[in-house]
Amino acid sequence: MNKIQTKIKSFLSKFFGNHDLQPDEDIFALGFVNSMFAMQLVLFIEQEFQVAIENEDLDFENFRTINSIANLVERKTTVIMHK
Template sequence: MNPQTRARTAAYLSRFFPVTDLKDDDDLFALGFVSSMFAMQLVSFVEHEFGVTVEEEDLELDHFQSIAAIDAFVARKLSAPAAR
C-alpha cells in the first residue's frame, strides 16, 4: 500500500464519515456511509487527486469499497501504459 495514497484517501473520507479509526479494509458501502451521490464524488476525488481517468469499465464497487481497494486501483491505473 502506498502510504501517501492511503493518507490522502483517509483524509478525504474523514471529512464525510464520523469515524476516526477507519481501517484500510473496512467496507465503506457495508458501513452505510456511501450513497450513490457520494460514490460519484469518490470517483471524482480519485480522478482529480491522483491524476487518473476512471473509465466506464472501472466503475465497479470492488475498486472503491475500501481505502485498500482505492489504493490498489490507483496503483494499477498509474502503472498501466498510456492508451494511444
C-alpha cells in the same frame, strides 16, 4: 499506510465523522455511501491522482475499502507511467 492510502483516508474521513476508518473496512457495509458520495469519490480520485476512472473501473470491489481504492489508483498510475 502509504501516501495514496493516507490521502484516500483523509478524503473519506470528511464523510465518516468520528469513525476511524481502517484500510480494509468496507465503506458500503458501514452505510456511508450513496450515489452522490460515490460520484464525489470518483471525482476526488481522478483529480487527486490525475487518473481517468473508466466505466470498466466502476465496480464496487474497486471502491469498497481504502486498500481497494489505493490498488485501483496504483494500477491506473502504473499504466500511465508505462505509456
